[in-house]
């Protein structure tokens with residue numbers, strides 16, 4: 001009491017001075033502890049990384065958005081295979097250890113990416129290994145190879161509709177942006193697959209583009225800021241920015257991501273009701289909605305609230321089209337830049353799919369080596385660029401002569417493996433589908449390093465579906481049309497290649513664009 005009354009009698013400026021001194025001293029003490037006495041003290045890296053996460057904040061949010069990933073190779077060049085990139089985080093680029101970290105081990109995920117998107121209830125955001133395994137099992141065999149094959153008809157239907165739009169543009173003497181077609185058709189297919197209803201993205205180009213155009217991030221860098229402060233703050237700033245833009249006369253999409261989220265919530269409520277009355281279920285449906293399978297699984301009530309379910313559904317939905325859209329847009333751009341690739345692909349597709357009035361045969365597409373090589377090379381160029389992070393919650397982890405106490409975050413990058421010259425040779429940066437065929441890939445020695453879907457326990461659950469989508473998207477577009485990039489649109493690498501990390505790759509100009517002239521082939 002006496003101390004308190006003494007403090008109260010001090011002038012405000014003196015109290016502020018003492019408070020600041022105590023604060024700074026504690027910060028300095030923490031910094032000294034982290035640099036000299038922390039279990040990661042011996043790990044090389046920039047000193048600023050040992051003290052704080054300001055380095056990441058600078059490269060991902062302040063200097064330019066989503067660029068830390070491009071610094072990682074430079075840091076490894078300077079410091080070696082292991083670098084301390086945060087007070088409690090190391091990044092390791094070592095192929096042997098890569099396979100050990102991303103194997104079938106009970107490690108937790110450090111789900112920073114999930115927090116930044118505000119989807120910590122979704123599979124993607126579930127940190128704890130046991131909880132994750134249970135949630136993943138709740139999807140049953142929704143994403144198995146046989147289920148993926150069952151989605152063919154659904155995707156062919158949506159792609160036929162997309163092809164009609166392309167034909168119509170040709171009749172009107174207009175170009176069409178394939179980046180939008182490659183998102184719109186899969187997004188429609190996934191809406192039906194996951195929620196059991198149609199949404200018709202493909203009919204509205206402006207609004208569909210709004211889903212993957214990240215230009216609005218320029219000012220507030222929403223996603224990366226969300227890693228450092230409560231994610232809703234950047235989200236709200238972002239909404240404010242969008243409103244201001246629209247008030248200033250910017251385009252007004254008919255719906256937005258938030259609009260879709262609330263639609264998804266409503267649809268899930270209907271689905272929940274429907275499941276209570278089995279006589280109604282799946283009556284008029286071609287395919288059982290994935291979220292119906294998930295709702296029927298044996299999970300805790302907290303995993304089945306409408307909030308948790310809609311995070312779950314929308315996360316899988318966006319995982320299903322955005323990633324694939326990015327990959328196939330990049331692949332198409334590379335094909336259209338190189339006649340040799342384009343001619344070889346088209347001639348192979350003509351053999352695999354002789355009559356375009358009939359749907360393509362997946363067996364024949366599976367057995368098309370050049371198409372497969374093109375997809376692998378496109379995937380190699382489009383892994384999620386940022387780091388994947390794991391931690392062992394209970395045991396010490398070891399790397400060479402380093403030991404990391406439980407809870408230490410250990411990260412690695414698919415993008416570094418995908419361009420490592422020790423695997424891909426001196427032309428690792430060149431887009432060359434031929435590398436996947438013949439001697440260079442003897443005994444699948446390159447296949448083992450196709451890691452765009454990650455590996456091990458948390459390997460992308462949509463891998464099989466992604467392959468079906470990629471084959472069909474390339475097949476429909478290259479078999480049915482003669483294409484050339486619209487020269488007037490000045491499309492370049494900055495519109496297509498991964499430059500920023502937004503979990504999926506984002507181009508330097510924020511939104512992938514690929515306007516083409518598309519002339520339908522007669523047979």
Ligand code: HEM
Pocket residue numbers: 123124125143315316319320321323324327379382383384388414452453454455458459460461462463465466
């Ligand atoms: C080109 C296509 C795709 C690529 C490159 C890709 C890549 C990835 C990667 C790297 C991860 C993170 C895995 C990890 O943390 O280790 C992931 C997770 C995930 N992907 Fe995909 N993916 C693709 C397509 C799909 C599709 C079609 C679906 C739809 C079913 C999907 C659904 C998911 C889900 C739900 C997760 C979260 C799983 C988790 O956190 O463990 N992805 N994906």
